[in-house]
Amino acid sequence: MxxxxxxxxxxxxxxxxxxxxxxxxxxxxxxxxxxxxxxxxxxxxxxxxxxxxxxxSVFDVLKGLPDEQICDYAGIPGIPEFLDKVVDACFKSYRPEGHIRAVATPGGTGAVRHAVCNYTEFGDQILIPDWYWAPYSTIADENRRETTTFELFDEAGNFNMKSYKAAFTDLLKKQNRVLSILNTPAHNPTGYSISLDEWKELTAFYTEMAEANPDARIIILCDIAYIDFAGKGEDARAFMPLLSGLPENVLPLYAYSASKGFTMYGLRNGAIICVAPTEEIAEEFAAACAYSNRGTWSNGTRGAMQTLADIMSDDNLxxxxxxxxxxxxxxxxxxxxxxxxxxxxxxxxxxxxxxxxxxxxxxxxxxxxxxxxxxxxxxxxxxxxxxxxxxxxxxxxxxxxxxxxxxxxxxxxxxx
Ligand SMILES: Cc1ncc(COP(=O)(O)O)c(C=O)c1O
The missing domain is CATH 3.90.1150.10 (Aspartate Aminotransferase, domain 1)
Structure with missing residues (x-):
């Protein structure tokens, strides 16, 4: 048949x-x-x-929620307390300057999906490293996009700027739009974390590319799925303020996942967060991603959102x-x-x-x-x-x- x-x-x-x-x-x-x-x-x-x-400390809070709070719908973009507190959970004391918005997604996977679907055209290539989390290419393929890779490591085992910049420049020439997914810190599968010096070089490069190509669109998606298991205290977030104040055609996005940090893997809790240079770009982001929620999974897991919001709102918890x-x-x-x-x-x-x-x-x-x-x-x-x-x-x-x-x-x- x-x-x-x-x-x-x-x-x-x-x-x-x-x-x-x-x-x-x-x-x-x-x-x-x-x-x-x-x-x-x-x-x-x-x-x-x-x-x-x-x-x-997570499941005591979840199990203490009233049944109606667990079973209810969460609203298309996510419950307001969650949208507020997930931004704290993402940036902690390294909140960057900019117009910040969050839209709830089922885990970091949902955030990657929304970045791919709202910030690239059908058939576009998305820039990822040659060592990468396989679902990036699945998400691209499922959504009629492709991936292209740069070499993650140079000979000394550090971030391969030369390969990254060459691949980025090629893609920008071809598409006039680049979505670059950087899974850092604590990259899956290698455990590599882009250093602060490397971030400084990257942001200088984004600025240069954006100024030289004012019609181009540059979107940097930081996939921070493992950030809470990196570095000492909140140090692993020190790069975040560097990714702000860039030209208006550069948009930093964050794929936030509660899967590892809160051990909520199957509860499907996360968010896509923007640090937009203007209010208009932030509003456009929130509207596009909320619409994508409605058109894919409708809304997320309310009890999981409430749990994160409650923990992040109470000093003792x-x-x-x-x-x-x-x-x-x-x-x-x-x-x-x-x-x-x-x-x-x-x-x-x-x-x-x-x-x-x-x-x-x-x-x-x-x-x-x-x-x-x-x-x-x-x-x-x-x-x-x-x-x-x-x-x-x-x-x-x-x-x-x-x-x-x-x-x-x-x-x-x-x-x-
Ligand atoms: C690199 C990377 N990004 C994102 C995720 C998102 O996971 P989840 O959708 O469970 O939050 C994972 C989980 O394995 C991952 O390894």
Missing amino acids: SRMVIESSVREAGTDPIFRVAGEAAQRTKELGTEAVINSTIGALMDDHGDLVAFK RDRFIAEQDFHKGILQKRARAFLDEADKIGLKLCNYCDGFFISIPCENPKAVSDLLMEKNVFIVALAKGLRFAPCAVSEEKCRKAPQLILDAIKEVAGC
């Missing part, structure tokens, strides 16, 4: 490599027990026994939440340190990791290495350019063990 879906919607089922490896890891854990398996496939905080961490988040950030940092130290000791080459849930190991034949590791009960995601290890999901002890197993597998696949 002929196909019922339109040509461009013909998809292969069940090919998501992360879910495939994660499924095998879960099966092996069932058979052999947690201790025998290293499951580094999951992009969520897990405790040392492999159970998902759920912040008590917020202090308790920050203390719990900091505790887990500390565990993550110790696990990552154990992996990095061991990798360094044995000569396992890594991408430049600064912060966050993931560490990447560049290698040849990543799929073959991942398959071999699976035989040894080590589950690690194969990417196009290497492997992704997830200290967020693996105990410190196993983080120390993993580098040698990975190095051995890389050598075995390479035949040396």
